[in-house]
Amino acid sequence: MQLKRVVVTGLGALTPIGNTLEEYWEGLKSGKSGSAPITYYDTEKFKTKFACELKNYNPEDYFDRKEARKLDRFAQYALVSSDEAIADSGLDLDAIDKFRVGVIWGAGIGGLETFQQEVLNYAAGDGTPRFNPFFIPKMIADIAPGNISIKHGFMGPNYTTVSACASSANAMIDALNYIRLGHCDVIVTGGSEAAVTIAGMGGFNAMHALSTRNESPETASRPFDATRDGFVLGEGAGALVLEEYEHAKARGAKIYAEVAGGGLSSDAYHMTAPHPDGIGVVKVMENCLRDAGLKPEDVDTINTHGTSTPLGDVAELKAISQVFGEHAKDININSTKSMTGHLLGAAGAIEAIASILAMEHNLVPPTINHTTVDENIDPSLNLTLNKAQERKVDVAMSNTFGFGGHNACIVFKKIS
Template identity: 55%
Template sequence: MKRVVITGMGVVSSLGLDVNTFWTNIKNGKSGAKIITRFDAGKFKTQFAAQLPNDFSAANYLDKSEIKRNDLYTQYALIAAKQAIEDSGFEMNALSPYDVGVIFGSAQGGMDTFEHQIRDYVATDHEPHFNPFFIPKTLVNMAAGLISIKYGFMGVNFTTVTACASANTAMMDALNYIRWGKAKIIITGGADAPITEGSMGGYNALKALSTRNYDPQAAARPFDVERDGFVMGEGAGVLVLEEYEHAKQRGATIYAEVAGAAMTGDAYHITATHPEGKGAIKAMELALKDAGLVHTEVDYLNAHATSTPVGDISEAKAIFGAFGNSPNLSVSATKSMTGHLLGAAGAIEAIISVKAIENSIVPATINTTVLDSQLPFGLNIVTGASQEKKVDVAMSNTFGFGGHNAVVLFKKI
């Protein structure tokens, strides 16, 4: 079976518009949460989110037509993809276009476009006018399609939609397509732009979001006894996955190996994870088996942990179920800094996992001061500040509404 490595990375997030800035803020324990400025959030129960930096302008990265024709989530995807492709440095003239594909994830697609168009339609008292780009801008698959169109990638091309597990699902599929010899390079990851009135209102109605409006930067506090919901985030993460021998032959910089991945379904509830983490336990076990690793070889686990009262406990039970009191395992929840990027979460957390391997640093779970007493005894959750630690193997968990569990493993090479 062919080996698969990561040769390029790109990121767009509240903590940075490039990988180096993003990683610096992660290891320094910065929060990207702030009061929403994109619209008047004063009427909402939650008035803050991990919004992109206020000085972000798509015009600094994309031409006018790309901005006009694309929803925010696609713009984020294109910007992060450009970074990752340039970082990888592969030359298309040395490849068949059918050897390069795109497998990309998103949970909501063009939500911002959809809300604006329907609002305009409702407000119109004469013949309705719909933007001719309305449909393509809202399609969840459009980021994958546009990345391939822009760069001429003619290989496998599709989108995975498994809610907050979408990016990990995309990476798993990309891993397997390369293993099977169906592609030499696949651009993968995820993007979402859910800081909209509809998303904020909808997640408030689910009681999923923190309402800590008086202190946004301390609102995301996974595993903490005072956690009250997640902080919405936005952005994109993109990774270039490449067949190992091909990457080695062209002298590419190799960041890490994608060692294995797996998915399971909870078959339990539309929004809640299984209370004992049964599906999550199995997904972690299957990912280890796929990678040919045992649980004691995993040094770092980037938890899905969103800071919800129920979800954090079920994941902690699942981690304990898969790892027990493994003395080597360090766990952290970086959504405490980035917020929850929905379908893009797994992609930026993959980048964090790879940087942890590269730099021998385990990032902290910030804001977590008093661990919930319901957590399994002996789980080593890194809080306070980042820790220096040799990381040879890192696992990244993502779980999505509908009961989707997707786990990816990364290994030093």
């Protein structure tokens, strides 16, 4: 069977360093930090008092007050970013076959704030279970793609992938495969997350997963730096319109990139820690390259998972050196989480968008906040430290890994 080609025709972003695609790119190339003291609740008794919140986000700029109250923030973010991507794609929604348009979305947690608030309200009451009738539909992770499809009338495949921080990368790979197998013409894909909450921050603090650099939150996300002490939690969403190539060409669509392939693997090692030798990471990149029909030396840049954790960063770079050999030193390796923080289930989507934009502009965004060399990291690797670097980018890879040992890798190439 001849697989169909799949391309990216629309992008949308709502991130801690920019509330639109254009603002996001400006933040990326300038090395902007999205980390700042938390404004959503009183952090006095919390170990970590900062996160990468959205800036200047007001739900009533996008929804009427009644509609906003029915949507958890993660679902709001999904609708906002997907609307931008659909508009960017130039799709004529009245002319397309909506039975062949799907929505496959990623969310690692879903409506955590809604769950938290309903439980707190119950605990503060007299024991009578007075729950909001929108509690369940606001909270469930699949409501984000559900709302996108309802708004636009898309009647193809519609579901959420949940694989912790790999969720939106899994969603994009599923979307790729549905289209190239001929089941759909267009799929809106990506991911959203809104876990900067009392429960989210408290839970990750209890795991000792978060940075506690409260004296300097803007520099706390420092992948590959010897002084890194954990990740910085972020929130937001990224959306991509994936489209069958001939369908896109026939309507004269702008094409950002071709989705060359995707790979999946499992560490099968530990609930939260990566395998120290990066075995699963090696395999996921090999699987991705094989699926794309590419050689290691074809890859120009890799946006790593790079969360700024002591174990994870080293294991991933070891895996890159193993897969790419001598070519590894010629690749621009970076971690945009140094700017956005870790968006959990939305990370794969916004980082894929960063990779596509790097390819479009031939400019690799930096890994910011690096001050101290880690002796456990190969010094010959180009980690794109502190400043964006110009280079020709024809092939860009993006890695995303999740608690539970879930590994996902997706690779894009310039259209030819």
